[in-house]
Amino acid sequence: xxxxxxxGAVTLNPWETAVNWLSGESGMHTxxxxxIRLPRILLAGMVGALLALTGSALQALFRNPLAEPSLLxxxxxxxxxxxxxxxxxxxxxxxxxxxxEIWLMPAAAFAGSLMxxxxxxxxxxxxxxxxxQHLLLAGVATNAxxxxxxxxxxxxxxxxxxxSLTFWTLGSFGSSSWEALGMIALFxxxxxxxxxxxxxxxxxxxxxxxxxxxLGLRVERFKKTLITLTALSVGxxxxxxxxxxxxxxxxxxxxxxxxxxxxxxxxxxxxxxGAILAIVADTLARTLAAPVEIPVGLLLxxxxxxxxxxLIRRSQK
Amino acid sequence: xxxxxxSPLEKxxxxxxxxxQSQPLITLAxxxxxxxxxxRRLISDLSFExxxxxxxxxVGPNGVGKSSLLRSxxxxxxxxxxxxTLEGIPLRQMAPATMARKVAYMPQHSxxxxxxxVSEVVALGLWPHRGYLxxxxxxxxxxxxxxxxxxxxANIPYTQLSGGERQRVQLARALAQVLAAGGPxxxxxxxxxxxxxxxPKHSLHILKLIQSFCQQGLSCIWVVHDLNLALRFATHSLxxxxxxxxxxGTAEEVLSVKRLSQAFECEFSLHTFGNNxxxxxxx
Numbered sequence: 097x098x099x100x101x102x103x104g105a106v107t108l109n110p111w112e113t114a115v116n117w118l119s120g121e122s123g124m125h126t127x128x129x130x131x132i133r134l135p136r137i138l139l140a141g142m143v144g145a146l147l148a149l150t151g152s153a154l155q156a157l158f159r160n161p162l163a164e165p166s167l168l169x170x171x172x173x174x175x176x177x178x179x180x181x182x183x184x185x186x187x188x189x190x191x192x193x194x195x196x197e198i199w200l201m202p203a204a205a206f207a208g209s210l211m212x213x214x215x216x217x218x219x220x221x222x223x224x225x226x227x228x229q230h231l232l233l234a235g236v237a238t239n240a241x242x243x244x245x246x247x248x249x250x251x252x253x254x255x256x257x258x259x260s261l262t263f264w265t266l267g268s269f270g271s272s273s274w275e276a277l278g279m280i281a282l283f284x285x286x287x288x289x290x291x292x293x294x295x296x297x298x299x300x301x302x303x304x305x306x307x308x309x310x311l312g313l314r315v316e317r318f319k320k321t322l323i324t325l326t327a328l329s330v331g332x333x334x335x336x337x338x339x340x341x342x343x344x345x346x347x348x349x350x351x352x353x354x355x356x357x358x359x360x361x362x363x364x365x366x367x368x369x370g371a372i373l374a375i376v377a378d379t380l381a382r383t384l385a386a387p388v389e390i391p392v393g394l395l396l397x398x399x400x401x402x403x404x405x406x407l408i409r410r411s412q413k
Numbered sequence: 414x415x416x417x418x419x420s421p422l423e424k425x426x427x428x429x430x431x432x433x434q435s436q437p438l439i440t441l442a443x444x445x446x447x448x449x450x451x452x453r454r455l456i457s458d459l460s461f462e463x464x465x466x467x468x469x470x471x472v473g474p475n476g477v478g479k480s481s482l483l484r485s486x487x488x489x490x491x492x493x494x495x496x497x498t499l500e501g502i503p504l505r506q507m508a509p510a511t512m513a514r515k516v517a518y519m520p521q522h523s524x525x526x527x528x529x530x531v532s533e534v535v536a537l538g539l540w541p542h543r544g545y546l547x548x549x550x551x552x553x554x555x556x557x558x559x560x561x562x563x564x565x566x567a568n569i570p571y572t573q574l575s576g577g578e579r580q581r582v583q584l585a586r587a588l589a590q591v592l593a594a595g596g597p598x599x600x601x602x603x604x605x606x607x608x609x610x611x612x613p614k615h616s617l618h619i620l621k622l623i624q625s626f627c628q629q630g631l632s633c634i635w636v637v638h639d640l641n642l643a644l645r646f647a648t649h650s651l652x653x654x655x656x657x658x659x660x661x662g663t664a665e666e667v668l669s670v671k672r673l674s675q676a677f678e679c680e681f682s683l684h685t686f687g688n689n690x691x692x693x694x695x696x
Contacts, residue, residue, distance in 0.1 A: 296540055304524030309487040312513030312541040357527040
């Protein structure tokens, strides 16, 4: 964290950073620290932990180690919302929307991701029960539909809009502020606390739904709770950061390889690992090509994809 | 019901359709049950009662609804008519947590495909009793693994076991659930082909084990394809066949050559061997 705080376009000495933080001096460096770096690092850590936790929970729900929050249409719907707001927002609302700019796009992205999750949820419902296979199919289809809408928006967008849309889909913690952090924490913290308290119920889901019911779990209610909480919290995160891929997939995987799939260890450790991954990736994204920032989603995908392929290869053996 | 079980949830039923005999108690009863899978009607108008200590085998040809019948205990939507009652209370009104303290289920194949350690799998069987069972859960887990001769595998990932070994772990888990916090009396164990992947030695071992718990008051519903095992161990049988109404009675009554030949549409003959054991042979 200290490393993350001190690195950046303006390099601060780690020691100076610590002293500066503790003494509460005012100055440009303190401003950078308090208004830019600290909220950004907290945001990255929280989003990383949230993605890892919800990833673990969804992998238990789908009984599939390749599940992650984007399956629920959160990122697809989010990018659809963001695309609509970036491209149509300027056209329809004109110049007056400018002062709302920082809120309009997250709000649109949040609404888009919730709508997509609701759509998937509705399609997978059968007599009040959620079929996991149907959820998967509906998720894939809805993500494709959202991708098409984003593509359509790219076609009619001008260069500036296209560029900002592309950057949004690549993901970044760059839009962090104490306000954004607060909004994500509002949804994210209760969900993280809830998930950390459910290790046994998630273990039960691994056994299969019939057995989990016979062991006294209200499976349908628990499934709906998991999906709703994931959609709300990850939707809020995606709204401010864009699509941050692979943490939800990779963090639980790495922990499972070291410590086994029991959720008692898996949940806290993958949350920790997710937070560390996000902070490290964000710090690298800020510093590698400073002052230009590499989108953190891009960096994570560059690391995440080879790892993902390695996992697929490994599971074949 | 005149004879009431020691359950706090027990309520006397106003209209009981049949006269109630004295001990042992009715654990589970099916009343006019109709089962469907999707839009296909599998079972119609099935009624039977299962009492403490009984081992009921469910036999019948493929696709006749044996496993669906077991699943209907938790999947209310597969019930088209009638109802299940557990100790007089309709199952529909019972919370899963309450039912889980009475009833355990062992699947034919588990969907578990994550490498949980075997002892963790068995420990999940104690989850319904988490309020009651505070001392030595690990001791229990090892005891139950010992019952199915799987203690050696306690720390091995479940996914590394063979099909038969997995079945023995699943049985240990179900036994942990059904024996913990009060013993076998008045409890119910549901088995979906528990010996499907087991070698003859272990088939015999676990059936003798289940039989011994039944003698201590456990009730058991056992879906089985091996008619000889059913004939040897079951006290009662339910024969399901595609073209006839369900046939329920003592194992000896139901598993007769004539009934089986009709239901399975193939010839059976019954032979008695030297040690007075009976064996059914097909063809």
